[in-house]
Amino acid sequence: MTDTSPKGPVPRASVLKIAPYIPGKSQASGVDPKSGKVFKLSSNENPLGTSPQAIAALQASTHLEDYPDGSSSRLRHAIADAHGLNPDRIVCGSGSDEILSLLSYAYLEDGDEAIYTEHGFLVYKIAILAAGAEPIVVPEHHHTANVDSILAAITERTKMVFLANPNNPTGTYVPFDEVKRLHSGLRPDIILVLDGAYAEYVRRNDYESGIELVANSANVVMTRTFSKIYGLANLRLGWCFGPEGVIDAINRIRGPFNVNGAALAAGEAALADSNHIARSVDHNETWLKQMSDGCQALGLDVTPSVGNFILVHFSSDGDHSAERADAFLQDRGVVVRRVTAYGLPDALRITIGTEEANLAVLAALKAFLGR
Numbered sequence: 517m518t519d520t521s522p523k524g525p526v527p528r529a530s531v532l533k534i535a536p537y538i539p540g541k542s543q544a545s546g547v548d549p550k551s552g553k554v555f556k557l558s559s560n561e562n563p564l565g566t567s568p569q570a571i572a573a574l575q576a577s578t579h580l581e582d583y584p585d586g587s588s589s590r591l592r593h594a595i596a597d598a599h600g601l602n603p604d605r606i607v608c609g610s611g612s613d614e615i616l617s618l619l620s621y622a623y624l625e626d627g628d629e630a631i632y633t634e635h636g637f638l639v640y641k642i643a644i645l646a647a648g649a650e651p652i653v654v655p656e657h658h659h660t661a662n663v664d665s666i667l668a669a670i671t672e673r674t675k676m677v678f679l680a681n682p683n684n685p686t687g688t689y690v691p692f693d694e695v696k697r698l699h700s701g702l703r704p705d706i707i708l709v710l711d712g713a714y715a716e717y718v719r720r721n722d723y724e725s726g727i728e729l730v731a732n733s734a735n736v737v738m739t740r741t742f743s744k745i746y747g748l749a750n751l752r753l754g755w756c757f758g759p760e761g762v763i764d765a766i767n768r769i770r771g772p773f774n775v776n777g778a779a780l781a782a783g784e785a786a787l788a789d790s791n792h793i794a795r796s797v798d799h800n801e802t803w804l805k806q807m808s809d810g811c812q813a814l815g816l817d818v819t820p821s822v823g824n825f826i827l828v829h830f831s832s833d834g835d836h837s838a839e840r841a842d843a844f845l846q847d848r849g850v851v852v853r854r855v856t857a858y859g860l861p862d863a864l865r866i867t868i869g870t871e872e873a874n875l876a877v878l879a880a881l882k883a884f885l886g887r
């Protein structure tokens with residue numbers, strides 16, 4: 517137990533309400549008997565790895581004795597060029613998780629409320645509580661964020677709404693028309709945070725990451741990451757595009773050198789490697805469908821996903837539970853993500869992997885279900 521006796525230092529009450537984030541496992545109890553390998557499909561990392569150009573840039577980034585560029589200037593300009601944005605309205609962070617925290621610290625006070633959805637990304641809850649505010653969790657509809665339930669939860673204390681679009685761990689998305697309707701229903705003092713961690717993967721005509729909405733309003737922020745399609749999760753790099761006032765607030769409170777030089781160099785090169793990104797998207801397109809179809813053919817329900825992972829549903833008890841499936845897969849070297857903390861005790865989130873990993877998943881699930 518945490519020692520909170522009056523003798524020692526006591527953290528603010530909301531800090532003790534935080535359940536520490538449990539990352540996806542990277543170890544398996546077993547290894548695949550055929551290949552002798554472990555397939556890590558628990559953290560939505562890019563199965564094609566890092567862009568070779570980014571690795572070259574990383575290796576060329578020396579002078580570790582020098583502080584990095586504290587304003588991430590070159591990378592912000594590269595991001596701005598790639599997306600057609602004003603570089604002054606971008607802030608880079610040590611992962612987009614840092615940006616989510618900074619937004620919360622800058623805007624939330626004790627007693628404020630911040631909304632996210634039923635199966636929404638859990639870093640929001642941590643960021644909200646760490647800032648001393650109250651997380652308000654609203655119901656989803658078919659594992660998808662619902663604009664009406666978000667709007668119905670707004671009170672005079674609401675300061676922020678977090679929407680992962682597409683969401684992790686469900687893989688579902690909210691069409692842009694609905695995002696705009698959500699924004700229209702918010703008071704101008706409420707910040708809408710659009711988390712586009714998987715935006716690059718989405719191939720839907722009615723989807724947009726929200727750049728246009730940010731550009732044309734004073735209370736919308738879009739966060740993005742280099743951890744997923746860009747294959748740089750290890751270096752911790754993310755960014756946001758937001759209104760001038762929000763960017764100013766984040767710049768006041770962020771660490772003066774919050775992004776390291778290796779990440780800046782590799783990020784710039786990864787952004788420029790459109791070939792690697794295109795290959796990653798193509799691979800995902802092919803295997804997202806094959807994995808969804810393959811699981812369904814085995815009789816499993818799969819939530820329709822537009823990301824680089826699928827949410828697969830198991831029976832709530834007995835021999836074919838998610839818990840048993842997880843153990844069975846692990847024994848065969850396949851590491852996936854349990855999502856009980858997301859209110860989904862009967863589901864597993866499985867990242868789309870290499871062809872070899874994907875086939876290992878389908879074979880293991882088939883054996884598990886005795887098909």
Ligand SMILES: *Cc1c(COP(=O)(O)O)cnc(C)c1O
Pocket residue numbers: 560610611612613614637680683684711713740741742743744749752753754
């Ligand atoms: C992975 C993920 C992130 C990215 O986090 P980083 O700190 O940039 O690695 C952000 N939001 C969601 C919904 C994610 O799944």
